[in-house]
Amino acid sequence: MQRDVFQAIADPTRREILGMIAYRSLNVNAVSGHFDITRAAVYKHLKILREAGLVEIKQAGRERICHAKMQKLEVVSDWVEQYRKLWNQKLDSLEAYLDKLQNSGKTKGGISDK
Amino acid sequence: MQRDVFQAIADPTRREILGMIAYRSLNVNAVSGHFDITRAAVYKHLKILREAGLVEIKQAGRERICHAKMQKLEVVSDWVEQYRKLWNQKLDSLEAYLDKLQNSGKTKGGISDK
DNA sequence: TATATATGAAACCTTTTGGTTTCGCAAGTG
DNA sequence: CACTTGCGAAACCAAAAGGTTTCATATATA
Structure with a gap:
């Protein structure tokens, strides 16, 4: 927790994730679907973004919706x-x-x- | 070479280095003198900053002067x-x-x- | 010239990153 | 209820990061 924002945005995949959900929140599967790496790998990136406060994940049924918190930038x-x-x-x-x-x-x- | 600027500024030591030389260029020893880590470690950070284009090092006698290139930000x-x-x-x-x-x-x- | 200063670079080490597989579980659905 | 979906987490891996020590070399200086 309380991970460094600079470090969180250092990875291009994570910046792309932020760009994806900046204007339209998506669930975890939708996010990972846009990348060639496994869902687990994307999930780890989401975890890092969450720890930096750049993403919040809210449960909705069996889905988890990822919301970008760009003010952290x-x-x-x-x-x-x-x-x-x-x-x-x-x-x-x-x-x-x-x-x-x-x-x-x-x-x-x-x-x-x- | 052509290293990612985002990754270059992800490390707090490297951001501090940039802050040190932003307004006043310093030689390698002067930069490393401000940190507890070894000169070699600082030199590696400088190398990364150079590869990202954020720092240029010019020789002056036996010294190498580090100039910040903030426009890369x-x-x-x-x-x-x-x-x-x-x-x-x-x-x-x-x-x-x-x-x-x-x-x-x-x-x-x-x-x-x- | 002998010595001190300022660096560059190599060899080596430990921790962190970024990925992969695999397994388990909760929430919808037929 | 059986089955599919959507996740979360653990175990494991190779490569990159961030450091250290050591050594070589070029430039000043006494």
Whole structure:
């Protein structure tokens, strides 16, 4: 439980599962039917997604319906977006600017002085 | 090479490395110095980040300077943001709406008809 | 030149992943 | 009730991950 969302979405099969059920919940069989791997393997992926909070499974008769909880992706969004300014701007000029900073403030270490 | 960015950022150590060098490039030793694991282990993480295109390493004398290439995160941003509307809106009402859609169009399978 | 620094890479190890088979059980159905 | 469906879980496996130690090599420096 409380598995890392970053790790949960690292696997392409799991991202595909999320895409499948994002707008339309499906039962376990329907999900596994879209893949070439066994139902058991898909079930394991679902378990990992559940542990990350990205999927909830509710019983309906003998079926278990998989619901995507995409709001859990917000932690990923937050992490990525904090760096957006680093690639949204003209990177060349930004890098030139940062290089200047780096060359003027060498005392902090990291890159050894020559 | 051409390693998956999602998998590259799945590891917390690698995300921390990226955070360290995002605004200020560092040499390999400086990066590994911030972790309790061995330099060799950090070097392996750097290798994975490099293979994903998230880090570039340039030689400078006997040092190798690690530069973060955060624009590579855009593929992650794109994937996540396509689902933002699913959690930005009042989810309860959206889900109710989708449930209606689901109950009216049962022919497509997925959830078996009762 | 001898020594110290900064890396790269190989060999080896343990745990985690991603899969497969197999078996058991609960819930609908004929 | 017997049978089919839809799952969940266990046992087992090979490969990948994440680490460690060790060794070789290139670049500075005293």
